Amino acid sequence: MKTQTPKETPHIKPNGAEIAETILLPGDPLRAKFIAETYLEDVVQFNEVRGMLGYTGTYKGKRLSVMGTGMGTPSMSLYSWELIHVFGVKNLIRIGSAGAIQDHLQLNDIVLAMGSSTDSNYMHQFNVPGHYSITASFDLLEKAKKIADEKGQKVHVGNVLSSDIFYNVDPTALERWSKMGILCAEMESAGLYLNAAYAGVNALCILTVSDHIFRHEFLSAEERQTSFTNMMEIALELA
Numbered sequence: 001m002k003t004q005t006p007k008e009t010p011h012i013k014p015n016g017a018e019i020a021e022t023i024l025l026p027g028d029p030l031r032a033k034f035i036a037e038t039y040l041e042d043v044v045q046f047n048e049v050r051g052m053l054g055y056t057g058t059y060k061g062k063r064l065s066v067m068g069t070g071m072g073t074p075s076m077s078l079y080s081w082e083l084i085h086v087f088g089v090k091n092l093i094r095i096g097s098a099g100a101i102q103d104h105l106q107l108n109d110i111v112l113a114m115g116s117s118t119d120s121n122y123m124h125q126f127n128v129p130g131h132y133s134i135t136a137s138f139d140l141l142e143k144a145k146k147i148a149d150e151k152g153q154k155v156h157v158g159n160v161l162s163s164d165i166f167y168n169v170d171p172t173a174l175e176r177w178s179k180m181g182i183l184c185a186e187m188e189s190a191g192l193y194l195n196a197a198y199a200g201v202n203a204l205c206i207l208t209v210s211d212h213i214f215r216h217e218f219l220s221a222e223e224r225q226t227s228f229t230n231m232m233e234i235a236l237e238l239a
Contacts (some may be wrong), residue, residue, distance in 0.1 A: 007086055007087060008086075009082045009086055010049075011049055011050065011052070011078065011079065011082060012046075012047050012049060012052075012054065012079070012082055012083070012086070012087070013047060013049050014046040014047060014054075014087075015046075017044045017045070017046035017056060018044070018046070018056050018063070018065075019046055019054070019056060019065050019083065019087045019088075019089060020056055020063040020064050020065040020089075020239075021063075021088065021089055021090040021091060022062075022063075022064055022065070022089070022090070022091040022093070022238065022239045023064070023065040023066065023067060023083060023089050023091070023092055023093070024064070024065070024066040024067075024093050024095055024232075024235050024236070025066075025067060025068075025069045025076070025079070025080070025092060025093065025094045025095065025192070026066070026068055026069070026094075026095050026096060027068065027069055027070060027071050027076075027094075027096050027097075027187075027188065028068055029051055029052050029053040029067075029068025029070075030053075030068075031068065031095075031228075032053050032054065032055065032066045032067050032068045033053050033055070035055075035066045035232055035236075036055035036057060036066055039059055039232070039233075039236055040055065040056075040057030040058060040059055040064065040066070041057055041058045041059075042057050042058050043055050043056070043057035044056050044057065046065070046067075047067060052067065052068045052069070052070065052079070053067065053068055054066070054067030054068070055067070059236050059239050060239075062239045063239075064236070064239040065089075067079070067083075069094070069188065071187055071188070072164065072187045072188065073118075073120045073122050073162065073164060073187065073188060073190060073191035074122075074191070075188075076094070076187075076188035076191045076192050077122060077191035077192070077194075077195055080092055080191065080192050080195045080196070080203075081195050084195060084196070084199045084201055085199065089201070090201050090202060091140065091201070091202045091203075091238070092192060092196060092201065092202070092203045092204075093140065093203070093204050093205075093206065093235045093238055094188055094189060094192055094203070094204070094205040094206065095206050095207075095208075095228070095231050095232060095235045096186055096188060096205070096206075096207055096208075097186070097207065097208055097209075097210035097211075097219075097228070098111060098160065098183075098184035098185060098186040098207040098208070098209055098210065099184055099185045099186070099209070099210065099211045099212070099213040100183070100184045100209045100211070100212045100213065100214075101161075101174050101175075101177060101178040101182060101183070101184060101185060101213055101214060102178060102181075102182075102183055102184070103214075105156065105183060105184065105209050105212065106209065106212070107209055107210070107211070107212065107217055107218075107219060108208060108209060108219070108228075108230075109154070109155075109156060109208070109209045110148065110153060110154070110155045110156070110206065110207065110208055110209075110230060110231050110234070111155065111156045111157075111158070111160060111183050111184055111206070111207040111208075111209065112136070112141055112144055112145060112148075112155050112156070112157045112158075112204070112205075112206055112207075113136055113158075113159075113160040113186075113189050113204070113205035113206070113207060114135060114136055114141060114157050114158055114159060115133065115134060115135050115136070115158070115159040115160070116134040116135070116136075116159070116160055116161075116162045116189040116190045116193050116205065117134070117159055117160070117161050117162070117177070117180075117182060117190075118134065118161070118162040118163065118164075118190035119161075119163050119164055119165065120162065120163070120164045120190050120191070121164075122190060122191050122194060123190075123194060126194065126198060132194075134162075134189075134190050134193045134194060134197075135193065135197075136193060136203060136204045136205065137196065137201075137202035137203055137204060139202060140202050140203070140204035140238060141157070141204055143238055144204060144206060144234055144235075144238060145157060147234050147237045147238070148234050151230075151233070151234070153230055153234065155234075156183055158181065158182075158183045159180075159181060159182050159183065160182060160183055160184050160185070160186060160189060160205070160207065161174075161177050161182045161184070161185040161186070162186060162187060162188060162189040162190035162191070163185055163186075163187055164187070166187065174213060174214075178214075184207060184209060185213065186205070186207055188205070189205035192205065193205070204238075206231050206234060206235050207231070208228040208230070208231045210223075
């Protein structure tokens with residue numbers, strides 16, 4: 001009789017610990033640790049490879065996992081692909097920070113990324129014969145908006161920029177995205193949404209405005225790590 005090989009990848013080694021079908025994905029692994037320690041019960045750590053901390057526990061009686069993904073489309077795409085195809089995750093919810101590029105957005109505002117425009121070449125591999133519209137899963141988006149409304153949390157719903165470029169040598173690039181109605185810029189949603197769409201699972205990106213790029217306003221690293229509780233609580237209720 002063959003012994004079943006435990007599920008693991010070069011980047012995620014749970015050592016038999018469970019990974020839930022719904023997972024929250026902050027970029028910062030320390031934010032994953034904060035969420036696990038603050039909100040989850042019966043917590044078990046399932047990953048520490050490369051410092052990308054991952055935990056599974058319960059929230060209001062429901063199984064839920066949380067794990068850091070690092071920064072950028074390549075890192076998010078690697079981890080989300082493994083979570084979907086190796087560990088069977090069905091609902092992937094990115095909770096991250098973003099830089100606002102519209103005047104009506106303020107620090108700590110929450111954005112639900114209905115669409116994800118991108119300058120990344122990640123889409124190229126899927127070889128679709130046209131221009132694919134990268135969008136969130138409507139089921140998660142609708143539920144998140146309803147949860148926010150019930151909590152009295154004002155959220156912005158719209159298109160965001162998922163960019164491969166943090167330091168752009170073209171100072172006018174974000175101005176042109178802003179003219180097209182893009183709410184804010186981040187670096188992971190496109191890879192997550194594309195992987196989820198290809199696999200037929202659900203994904204949503206919930207963002208908190210950590211800085212306003214044009215007004216040169218920003219939150220500190222410590223505030224970004226621990227003060228995004230409104231965003232976190234919306235995401236937790238999606239479990």
